[in-house]
Amino acid sequence: MSKSSIPTDWHNCATCRHWTGVAIPNAFCSWVEFDTHDTGKCMGGGFHMCSMPPLSSCRQWEGRW
Numbered sequence: 462m463s464k465s466s467i468p469t470d471w472h473n474c475a476t477c478r479h480w481t482g483v484a485i486p487n488a489f490c491s492w493v494e495f496d497t498h499d500t501g502k503c504m505g506g507g508f509h510m511c512s513m514p515p516l517s518s519c520r521q522w523e524g525r526w
């Protein structure tokens with residue numbers, strides 16, 4: 462387990478509304494914490510149904526918070 466945090470306006474899977482992995486926002490929804498070894502399926506985005514690591518990205522990113 463390796464925790465990491467990035468701003469929620471960074472265009473990565475961990476901040477994307479299509480990502481189904483575990484991403485926990487802070488109280489202001491300005492940062493999000495996740496496990497760098499976790500994966501989550503992209504549902505309806507650029508890599509639909511693929512397991513994506515949290516720091517991946519694509520051009521169909523859409524903000525979640």
Ligand code: SF4
Pocket residue numbers: 472473474477478479480502503504505506507508509513517518519520521522523
């Ligand atoms: S692959 Fe693209 S659309 Fe899918 S979760 Fe990642 S950033 Fe979002």
